[in-house]
Amino acid sequence: MxxxxxxxxxxxxxxxxxxxxxxxxxxxxxRGKPAADQLSFANGLDGILQGQFLDRDGSDTRNYGGPLGIPELRDLGAAVLEVPAAQVLAGGNSSLTLMYQFVDAALRFGFGAQAPWGDGAKMLCPVPGYDRHFAIGEHLGLELVPVPMTDSGPCMDAIEAAVAADPSIKALWVVPKYSNPTGASVSEAVTTRLAALPTIAGPGFQVLWDNAYAVHDLTDTPTPLPSLWSAAEAAGTLDHMALFASTSKMSWAGGGVAFFAAGPNTFKAFNHHLSFQLIGPDKVNQLRHARLFPDLPQLxxxxxxxxxxxxxxxxxxxxxxxxxxxxxxxxxxxxxxxxxxxxxxxxxxxxxxxxxxxxxxxxxxxxxxxxxxxxxxxxxxxxxxxxxxxxxxxxxxxxxxxxxxxxxxxxxxxxxxxxx
Ligand SMILES: Cc1ncc(COP(=O)(O)O)c(C=O)c1O
Missing domain, CATH: 3.90.1150.10 (Aspartate Aminotransferase, domain 1)
Incomplete structure (x- = not known):
């Protein structure tokens, strides 16, 4: 002008x-909260069980136990995250809590053969990005390292150069679909490169794949998300992929169910760390969600x-x-x-x-x-x-x-x- x-x-x-x-x-x-009329779409959750508390395996959801969640909800998490149900944890109401617990466990204990990150660990943060992701790293004492976002996900050239040069970089945040806040989704090429990162990064590196907006399309013809799971399987890096999602913006933001998935060794080790924190998640709420969302098409x-x-x-x-x-x-x-x-x-x-x-x-x-x-x-x-x-x-x-x-x-x- x-x-x-x-x-x-x-x-x-x-x-x-x-x-x-x-x-x-x-x-x-x-804040990106659902409006009250959106929350009302899930009002069917209230009273949906009508006194039937058994899950599909016959377990009483009102009781302790079932740390991995009920099978119906592990299936739903598997469909949302596009991973095998055996590798899915259906947890409490917040995926952010699971992310915090995962980073905390990585820092202090490590996962199986992966040693703890320990002091001096750094975290790659695509910018612009989600403030609460960054806050987890900052609160737990990691050094936050910004990397640029592109229209097809985080800038892989910058990320590959950074992890290859500095083995103390231990994690990268990725919101693969409709990222917060740019709305960008990862391309096939970026997904393949993300899956290969652990082969060039220092030990214990984890891709923190937060698929919070997996089914939150604004069009009738959404572009399918490339499969991180398949790419990591091919690259032999599954134990370095931590996948998260939740129903927070599907049902009730304060009363949903969160999901976590990882490769077999990391999954087992993380669940071991969690076992000291709880005896089992709120399975009654999980069963209510299973009734409201019986499968992916209905979701x-x-x-x-x-x-x-x-x-x-x-x-x-x-x-x-x-x-x-x-x-x-x-x-x-x-x-x-x-x-x-x-x-x-x-x-x-x-x-x-x-x-x-x-x-x-x-x-x-x-x-x-x-x-x-x-x-x-x-x-x-x-x-x-x-x-x-x-x-x-x-x-x-x-x-x-x-x-x-x-x-x-x-x-x-x-x-x-x-x-x-
Ligand atoms: C990218 C992303 N991840 C996670 C969350 C919060 O997830 P949850 O409600 O499952 O803790 C949000 C909420 O805005 C988000 O934007």
Whole structure:
């Protein structure tokens, strides 16, 4: 844009911002939570058992035991993660807990023949990425090393170079489908290279494959995810792949079932570590989920209901971005085919300002930097939008404010850099 055009844009943005601040909205686009009407699709869970508590093997789900989960839910986890059911643990309500427990166990105990990671271990964090992944590593004392994301998953050139050069790099986070927050999914080529990483990395290296959005498509024709399991089997690295998923955004975010899968030795060793922490998961809740989601086709049919609510909200965000920022050169954004987030890169140096301006107008955004290790985005440019929770009209209202804040901060910055 010419300086004249930028000045005109800035003048309008300032007037609009003053108007927005005069009537602040009180809206929140921060966390990727399902909306209440999405949660209601699973209300059938309530009372679904009608006094029948036996699983398919005849075990009483109300009692202790069954540390790997009930067979019905291990089958469901296997279908979601596309792995053999014998290698699946169906656990409690949070996959994040399993990820924490897995990293903790890797650090302190190791898995079978794999020695503990010990002090000085490092973790590769694709950026932009999921703040809670990074927080697990930081809390457990790992050094977080950023690596770039691409449109087809984490940048494998950077990752291969890093692990080959530094054996203290012990793990890599991957959200393979509709990543948080860019929405990118891994390609076949990236999956093959991920599966081969343990052959060039230091001992005990683990790919942490968090397939949180495995069935969370926004289209009717989703691209199938390449099989990490088959690729790792072929590469002989199954014991270095840790796969996670959960029903948090299928049924109830606070009352679902989490899944874990790994190669035989790691699976056995991790379950041994878990055996000191619990006698068995909530199998009654697992049985309720088995009744609600008897198989993958019925789970997919359930997810189509979510799609019907989520798609218009994503469309509203994307149309607002197109209308307010298209052709301005002041932002670029992702157009996800699933998941819960849209990532927006604003003019470098303005992400924090955009968040502050939006707050003045009553719109809460995820803090700038949250998508990077230690909360620090060196370019101060990436913002994560989460449109699932507010009603559609609120998403539209919040987006009008957001877009204007990006225009305002971006035009000011550009004019500062290039006044004439
Ligand atoms: C990539 C990713 N993994 C995991 C989670 C949380 O999973 P859970 O509810 O199973 O702990 C989220 C929630 O936003 C997420 O985006």
């Amino acid at each position: 010419t300086p004249e055009a930028l000045k005109a844009l800035l003048a309008t943005a300032e007037t609009d911002h003053a108007a927005h601040c005069a009537a602040p909205l009180g809206l929140d686009l921060t 997919r049919a359930h997810m189509a209901q979510h799609r019907a609510l989520l798609k218009p909200k994503f469309d509203a965000v994307l149309s607002a971005l197109d209308a307010g920022l298209g052709n301005t050169g002041l932002a670029r954004w992702t157009v996800p085919e699933g998941g819960y987030f849209i990532s927006v890169d604003v003019v470098p140096g303005t992400a924090k300002t955009v968040v502050a301006l939006a707050a003045e107008a009553g719109v809460k955004l995820t803090p700038a930097g949250a998508t990077h290790p230690y909360g620090k985005d060196p370019d101060d440019q990436t913002l994560r939008l989460a449109p699932s929770f507010p009603p559609l009209a609120d998403v539209e209202a919040a987006m009008a404010v957001f877009v204007n804040c990006v225009r305002l901060a971006g035009a000011r910055q550009r004019l500062k850099e290039r006044p004439e």
